[in-house]
Amino acid sequence: MTARLLADVDTGIDDACALLHLVGAHRLGAGPELAAVTTTGGNATARDCALNTAAVLDLAGRADVEVAVGAETPLRRPAVTTPETHGDGGLGHARIDRRPERLSPRPAVDVWLDELRAHPGETTILCTAPLTNLALALRAEPRLPFLARGIVIMGGSFYHPGNTTPTAEWNTWVDPDSAKEVFAAVEGLPEDRLPIVCALETTERIEYTPALLDGLLADAGARPARWDVARPRVSGPAADTGHPVTDVLADALRFYFEFHHDYDQGYIAHLHDLVAAQVAAGQADVTLQATVVDVEADSELLRGTTVHDDRRIWGRRPNARRVTGCDPRRVFEDFAQAVGALTGAGVG
Template sequence: MAKYKMILDLDTGIDDALALAYALADQDCDLIGIIGSYGNVLVKQGTQNSLDLLSLLGAGSIPVYEGLSHSSTTSSFAVQPVSARIHGVNGVANLEITHTSTKVASQSGIDFLIDAIHKYKKDLLLVPTGPLTNLAAAIKQDPAITKLIGHVTLMGGALTVPGNVSPVSEANIHQDPEAANEVFQSDIPLTMVGLDVTTRTLLTQHETTIWRNLKTKSGDIYADLVDYYIAAYKETNPHLHGCALHDPLAVAAALEPKLLETVYLNMKVDTQEPYEGRTIGDETRLNLPATTTQVAVNVDVERFVAKFMERLTSLFEKN
């Protein structure tokens, strides 16, 4: 039996697709559901992408739930042009992935998350790889969940490096800084896996060639996804010489925290310009013990990339 129950909260673009595959491929993980969010794509596109990828990877029985479609302070959401460029207009490199007939689950993503936390308690891991709107809404609806859940490992933020959508702000946090601040100010146990560490973990066409050589449907599609992503990175981050494994690192670190070097820090998220979306230490809680919030500052790159390739290559061999 798998060691950990996991829920992914995805705005399913390309690195979310890699995170989904990692969760399916890791023997310590029992993926019990996916909650859709907005960000790289609109929420309905993202949930469809998740359903289609689960089907492609032989896991079509895992349910997908719809989360909130816009931030906690707005009434609508539009995809940024840079997101469409990096992930493709449809979030999956403009590929035509076969649509599954499976539909999104009828229960709301927020209610599913709350119910699952009450059911599995400390055995449940949540990995949000988009904005924190859904998690903040769940905490507001049922504050008790912060004491029940095992751990939250989120991809977002930037503590020791600049942001990627402003000098101080990372994209996921910037989508809903108010929600992110509510999560960071709560007592939920969490680890922030930010740009500090994710941009050290890179894939190149050397790795996608390995997948292509498997001659399987999933290997070909995932190679196409990542090659598109690498091409986008050549425009946006040419100094990296590859594409960053943002979201899959959060999944891997949720299952093996020792991949990361972290510091405990009471944090806040600035909600006003010019520092909107900045993830930083909370000066009002500086002298209080920091016991629930950790921030990743380094990563065992070699070990993570090796684990990532071993797991995904094995998964693609079978599908």
Template sequence: MAYKIILDTDPGIDDAMAIAYAIAHPDIELLALTTIFGNVRTHEATANALRLLEAWGSDADVAEGEAVPVSVPAHEPSYSVHGRNGFGDVELPATARVPHELDAVSYISEMTRRHPGEITLCAVGPLTNLARLLERDPGIVDRVRSVVVMGGAVHRPGNVTPVAEANFWHDPHAADQVLGAAWPLVLAPLDCTMPVVFTPDFMAALALESPRFGEPLADMARFYTRFYRSHLGLGGCVPHDVMALSWLTVPGAFRLQKGALAVLTEGAGIGQTVFQPGGTSSRSSVFDARPDHLVMVDTDPAMFLADYMRVLTAAADG
């Protein structure tokens, strides 16, 4: 049975890489993109989502999400990482498509009522939409098939502060709320994303073997790679957001730990992910009554890269 996916996203270059994978994979039925701020502002994310779906021939819905975080002031989008338009300054053709009449939270609520127990929410941006969803529709925890979140850093340093990953830093209160909810959740933090690098050679091969997806992604990746080279000395870029989908389709590529999770919401460590392994205890009350979730703590890069190339290449003529 195909995975029915709603992808909560802030496109974003690595978001585009994930969206391409979702469209191309034969076992994924992409129902919708719900949009959020982060890499760009929410209205820009919506425009980017519509353009990507048009360019790649998908009829998935686009539902616009929240524009500001739950409690903290909004940060400036990550234009320095993804370019002023979110796509490394690569311009995609305009589209006449418009967003769904329902906002993101209402859309997710409605679709999970139509398909109870069937929909997986893959969230690859700040978690404001999911936090508002929990507030407005607490029964959602029993209607989703699963939730996969790309965000946080468990055993690794952060990427916007020494301890905080970007998605959780943009809305730490939302992240803490989502990780504390009693729904079946898997976290894909920097621990599993940073071992994987899309090199220029890999992107060139992708453009050659799968022009429909690979050519625009390779163009976007040039900007993204310049950022990673200048800031981390990497010879390529990291496809963070794809991990939230790959967990569903190639779970053998990842090593897992289980435990309770929380996110710090104030102080110098704001946005930091804290983890208590399952079966252990501590004197901290932060984990009281928190459910255990699965955490992807490492990745087999060769398996991941082979799967990504195979999926997009197989869809090249689609």
């Protein structure tokens, strides 16, 4: 288990699930200390993502964790957001107190570098957003991969269709230039210094359902949500689980279920960032393959497409370790235990 964790997020429904998991797992003694959280624009604007992040952490009892706004725009492209996927505010149907005064005055990259220099070799970096902040931090401190304990990235798509274009995943599509720059910066480093990449062929196996949600709620001592595709849709909060954490979780996931259903994927939710958070926390049971990754940053047709070369056809040195296998059942079990800790059900 890693000692400390620095998360860079674009909160986002699945980012919120990841944050709740990290707080709950640490409370159980099964996860790292959350050192700080920074945001990059993606699912919503960087500032809105920071407000969402702070609100989720406060709800989970971690108002002490610093939350800093990072890059508002990609390296050389205009900012884009995805309200159709995560709702206008970024948290689906959930409503949560957002306090601007809660945000740190420090720039995100300063937070990163101060943390890594103060705790060399102890802090894992988790990136569940476009890689703009990571690229900027590497520019400011090229030794970053050696100061960090490790880097875990949610992004890309290798043996799987894209979720934004036919070939591209959202995070790499938003800022392909930063992703390309990051992988170039770490090429040829020792294998244990290479970032771990959780791409869509892994994260879309983390297929959450209303039945799994109600099982989690039962384990957390909460009332079931009983979301169902046949239920008439309503905007805004509708959950009555008996606990504010699980109300927010249930209302956020209801929006995500509806989004996936409307895009012909079933009444389910892909919790991409949850599995990446568990990998960063050292909890997930995964297999890895060292490889070479590159990102298309010039063609609009293939913008954000990630290409990997396991067979070393390019003759280049590895720059990533991609996740090739995981256990979704364990991901769901660990998530349920972590949320139970937040409601008191999982703490003796």
